[in-house]
Amino acid sequence: MFQRLGEATLNSFEKLGRGSCFLWFTLGGIFDVAARPGLLIAQIYSVGVLTVMLITVSGMFVGMVLGLQGYTILSDFGAEETLGVMVAASLVRELGPVVSALLFAGRAGSALTAEIGLMKATEQLSGMEMMAVDPVKRIVAPRFFAGVVSMPLLAAIFSTVGILGGHLVGVGMLGVDDGAFWSQMQATLDYRDDILNGVVKSLVFGFVISWIAVFEGYDSLPTSEGVSRATTRTVVHSAFAVLVLDFLLTALMFGDF
Amino acid sequence: MDEAESGAGCLVTVRDLVFRRGDRKIFDGVNLDFPRGKITAIMGPSGTGKTTLLRLIGGQLRPDSGEILVDGQNVHALGNRDLYGLRKRMGMLFQSGALLTDLNVFENVAFPMREHTRLPESMIRILVLMKLQAVGLRGARNLMPAELSGGMARRVALARAIALDPMMIMYDEPFSGQDPISMGVLVKLIHELNDSLGLTSIVVSHDVHETNTIADKIYILSEGKVVGEGTPGSLTRSTSERVQQFMTGAPDGPEHFHYEAPDYSEDLLI
Numbered sequence: 334m335f336q337r338l339g340e341a342t343l344n345s346f347e348k349l350g351r352g353s354c355f356l357w358f359t360l361g362g363i364f365d366v367a368a369r370p371g372l373l374i375a376q377i378y379s380v381g382v383l384t385v386m387l388i389t390v391s392g393m394f395v396g397m398v399l400g401l402q403g404y405t406i407l408s409d410f411g412a413e414e415t416l417g418v419m420v421a422a423s424l425v426r427e428l429g430p431v432v433s434a435l436l437f438a439g440r441a442g443s444a445l446t447a448e449i450g451l452m453k454a455t456e457q458l459s460g461m462e463m464m465a466v467d468p469v470k471r472i473v474a475p476r477f478f479a480g481v482v483s484m485p486l487l488a489a490i491f492s493t494v495g496i497l498g499g500h501l502v503g504v505g506m507l508g509v510d511d512g513a514f515w516s517q518m519q520a521t522l523d524y525r526d527d528i529l530n531g532v533v534k535s536l537v538f539g540f541v542i543s544w545i546a547v548f549e550g551y552d553s554l555p556t557s558e559g560v561s562r563a564t565t566r567t568v569v570h571s572a573f574a575v576l577v578l579d580f581l582l583t584a585l586m587f588g589d590f
Numbered sequence: 591m592d593e594a595e596s597g598a599g600c601l602v603t604v605r606d607l608v609f610r611r612g613d614r615k616i617f618d619g620v621n622l623d624f625p626r627g628k629i630t631a632i633m634g635p636s637g638t639g640k641t642t643l644l645r646l647i648g649g650q651l652r653p654d655s656g657e658i659l660v661d662g663q664n665v666h667a668l669g670n671r672d673l674y675g676l677r678k679r680m681g682m683l684f685q686s687g688a689l690l691t692d693l694n695v696f697e698n699v700a701f702p703m704r705e706h707t708r709l710p711e712s713m714i715r716i717l718v719l720m721k722l723q724a725v726g727l728r729g730a731r732n733l734m735p736a737e738l739s740g741g742m743a744r745r746v747a748l749a750r751a752i753a754l755d756p757m758m759i760m761y762d763e764p765f766s767g768q769d770p771i772s773m774g775v776l777v778k779l780i781h782e783l784n785d786s787l788g789l790t791s792i793v794v795s796h797d798v799h800e801t802n803t804i805a806d807k808i809y810i811l812s813e814g815k816v817v818g819e820g821t822p823g824s825l826t827r828s829t830s831e832r833v834q835q836f837m838t839g840a841p842d843g844p845e846h847f848h849y850e851a852p853d854y855s856e857d858l859l860i
Contacts, residue, residue: 452691455686455688455691456684456685456686456688457688457689457690457691459650459684459688460682460684460688460689460690460747461690462648462650462677463648463650463677463680463681463682463684464677464678464701464702464705464750465674465675465677465678465702465705465706466701466702466705466706467674471705
């Protein structure tokens with residue numbers, strides 16, 4: 334049993350090492366991506382733009398639920414006017430970056446892994462190498478950077494739509510004062526503490542999810558089972574990484590140590 | 591210096607190649623010469639590492655020892671930039687074709703040109719149509735890879751492999767899984783391309799008949815060693831049992847029908 338445990342530990346460290354080397358090469362592809370922005374834009378479309386619908390609908394409902402729940406609790410204390418603050422702060426600080434990252438991992442991360450894994454399984458990557466085209470620069474790097482660019486934008490859309498959803502329920506249906514909703518929000522939320530920290534979070538999440546997704550695809554076994562496992566791993570590891578990193582980042586940003 | 595001179599007529603030379611996968615020796619001291627402008631075939635039973643050999647020549651795998659010279663350059667001593675430079679002059683035809691599934695036939699053939707040259711669009715169009723004409727698929731330029739039959743996909747891949755006018759092409763099992771007609775087409779194409787473009791061709795195959803009709807020289811590999819070499823004619827007359835078994839397709843011989851196993855009756859009883 335100890336032997337197994339040791340082997341598993343060694344394997345995961347080895348994989349982390351391979352992943353880091355891979356990340357290094359991918360980051361080196363930034364010059365090639367910069368030289369051919371068309372490739373990046375095409376990937377931003379398939380990674381980011383096609384995820385907008387999912388993000389918008391989810392954000393709307395999360396915001397509406399927040400409005401409803403928040404109102405019930407706040408009205409017990411007679412503090413309905415602070416509903417705007419509550420909705421906006423929870424979205425911008427936490428739910429926006431985290432929930433959109435989880436959705437992003439499920440929608441775009443899994444697609445990236447499956448695409449790259451299948452290209453590997455059908456020898457397309459190998460064929461490219463033999464045509465003297467580096468697949469890491471041509472295929473992986475544009476997808477990776479598209480993910481990094483898209484994630485903060487998607488999180489911003491999520492939060493914005495969520496706030497509108499909270500407004501719809503709180504002001505439109507439950508009768509919170511419109512002016513109070515917005516002015517309290519404006520007065521309380523801080524640009525640096527709240528908005529910028531949220532953007533930093535989603536940038537980190539985008540980086541990590543894209544890294545996991547492209548690496549799992551590139552590292553997958555070139556069989557149908559291998560690709561399916563890699564896709565599962567992308568979603569599971571991304572979700573894990575997002576939640577753990579969220580705690581760490583929150584502790585760094587808002588914790589008083 | 592001697593080495594270079596003796597290999598002057600050869601585009602690719604393999605010297606004392608050893609390659610292991612796990613504990614198994616795939617190649618155990620193999621020497622091969624691929625003369626310029628000729629078609630050289632590598633034959634052998636499945637699983638003797640014929641495809642591995644092509645990947646070693648292409649620099650995708652590293653040998654455990656020995657060296658491979660392509661056009662005088664030691665493939666595995668090259669830096670990344672030089673290796674990619676060398677690969678631009680090598681074409682490889684994968685068994686599956688390895689076409690890019692999100693691009694149509696035209697774009698697939700144009701892919702290496704777009705990646706490596708700055709030719710204007712009009713020039714690329716002319717070149718692509720010429721390459722497609724050579725493989726007889728000019729009319730299929732707008733099809734997607736999924737709409738092609740296996741033989742057509744291989745011909746498109748061949749057009750793509752010659753897109754940058756390479757000095758050599760490596761064919762990985764070009765005949766396997768083909769109907770007799772497309773087999774004939776591929777035999778004709780390999781022959782024509784080799785002669786008209788002055789290419790050096792390396793064909794990896796286990797189809798004895800087709801290979802015999804096109805190859806100038808054949809190597810037979812088995813269990814990590816070269817067990818026979820020569821022209822198709824001389825190999826057919828060879829007295830070596832291994833060579834005979836392979837050329838005639840006898841089910842049992844030096845190459846055993848049974849995979850290594852414990853004694854049959856014991857295995858059943860216990």
